[in-house]
Amino acid sequence: MRTVLTQTEAFGRFLWKFIVGDDITLAIGVVLGLVAVAILHSSGTASWWALPIAWIIALSVSLRRSTHKTSARSKRDQRK
Amino acid sequence: MTGWLLFAAAFLACTVEAVEATTVVVAVGVTRGWKSPLRGMATALGVLAVIIVALGPAISSIPLGPLRLIVGALLLVFGLGWVRKAVLRASGFKDLHDEDAIYLKQVAAAKAAGTEVGAGRLGGDPYGFTLAFKSVLLEGLEVAFIVVTFGANAHDIPVAALAAALAIAVVVLVAVKVRGPLSRVPENTIKYAVGILLTSFGTFWGAEGAGAHWPGSDASLLAIIPLTALVTFALVAFLRSSRQGLASTGEVAA
Numbered sequence: 001m002r003t004v005l006t007q008t009e010a011f012g013r014f015l016w017k018f019i020v021g022d023d024i025t026l027a028i029g030v031v032l033g034l035v036a037v038a039i040l041h042s043s044g045t046a047s048w049w050a051l052p053i054a055w056i057i058a059l060s061v062s063l064r065r066s067t068h069k070t071s072a073r074s075k076r077d078q079r080k
Numbered sequence: 081m082t083g084w085l086l087f088a089a090a091f092l093a094c095t096v097e098a099v100e101a102t103t104v105v106v107a108v109g110v111t112r113g114w115k116s117p118l119r120g121m122a123t124a125l126g127v128l129a130v131i132i133v134a135l136g137p138a139i140s141s142i143p144l145g146p147l148r149l150i151v152g153a154l155l156l157v158f159g160l161g162w163v164r165k166a167v168l169r170a171s172g173f174k175d176l177h178d179e180d181a182i183y184l185k186q187v188a189a190a191k192a193a194g195t196e197v198g199a200g201r202l203g204g205d206p207y208g209f210t211l212a213f214k215s216v217l218l219e220g221l222e223v224a225f226i227v228v229t230f231g232a233n234a235h236d237i238p239v240a241a242l243a244a245a246l247a248i249a250v251v252v253l254v255a256v257k258v259r260g261p262l263s264r265v266p267e268n269t270i271k272y273a274v275g276i277l278l279t280s281f282g283t284f285w286g287a288e289g290a291g292a293h294w295p296g297s298d299a300s301l302l303a304i305i306p307l308t309a310l311v312t313f314a315l316v317a318f319l320r321s322s323r324q325g326l327a328s329t330g331e332v333a334a
Contacts, residue, residue: 019154019157020157021157021158021161022161022164022165023161023164026157026160026161026164027157029160030153030156030157030160030282030286031153033286034149034153034286034287034289034290035290037286037287037290037291037292038290038291040292041290041291041292042291046292046293047287047290047291047292048287048292048293048294048295048300050287050292051156051283051286051287051290051292052283052304052307052308055156055160055279055283056311058160059160059163059164059167059311059315060315062160062164063164063167063168063315063319066164066168066173067168067173067319067322067323070173070174071326
């Protein structure tokens with residue numbers, strides 16, 4: 001039973017890493033973009049632009065977080 | 081629709097779909113090795129054959145929208161992950177060769193999970209297998225739809241099927257020809273280009289699956305791909321300049 005749980009947990013982690021990757025911001029941006037497209041489409045408005053805008057914002061936020069982490073790590077290393 | 085007109089229409093439409101699927105397979109094959117994407121493609125063609133034999137003309141009743149939505153969303157998430165790493169590398173915020181270590185970590189995690197759907201069974205690289213499988217299955221279904229709908233409208237399914245087969249053969253031949261030159265392009269450049277392609281196709285299919293109609297239909301990809309590239313180039317330029325600023329104040333290594 002414990003082995004099954006460990007394997008399930010490990011597989012869950014693998015699947016998470018496989019789909020979501022290094023930063024969940026991108027997956028959240030894609031989901032929000034698709035929801036926006038569906039809402040705009042159902043209201044009869046042109047909706048194709050919503051997904052590119054959503055992923056550009058998500059990618060920018062994700063890159064900003066990553067570069068901030070890098071410079072923070074660099075500062076810590078310098079203090080040591 | 082006359083026979084020649086039907087042939088030309090089906091050939092062109094199927095060429096577009098075949099190019100889309102082949103682009104993903106070649107891109108993944110060049111960057112991650114050919115074994116898994118080719119297995120993914122072969123498995124997708126097998127599944128496709130079973131679906132076509134089982135459903136016959138009823139294949140046109142399969143809802144393509146949800147399939148496009150799932151495939152598009154996953155391609156977009158994968159593609160953005162590739163683009164993110166490529167932008168960080170190109171702007172100097174990430175080392176150039178850490179991909180292999182990350183991949184080995186993923187394979188180790190898959191092995192720890194038991195290799196039910198992990199590395200061994202999928203031919204070494206589940207990532208490459210899945211990307212190729214999804215794209216070939218989706219585009220293959222679209223080709224089957226084109227054959228059935230065009231063929232049924234003109235009461236000549238064999239001509240539409242012949243046009244589709246010829247279109248696929250031509251696209252595969254071209255892909256085999258460009259495979260060699262592509263493998264000589266530097267690895268990081270290829271990974272950057274693949275990220276842009278996956279993001280572009282993911283954007284196109286995902287939005288279509290969620291209900292959007294792209295201006296110009298499939299031709300809009302000719303605008304989506306360069307625009308995606310431009311956005312990433314702008315991000316690289318911005319990060320490079322901010323890195324130079326941080327380096328001058330000593331906040332990151334120069």
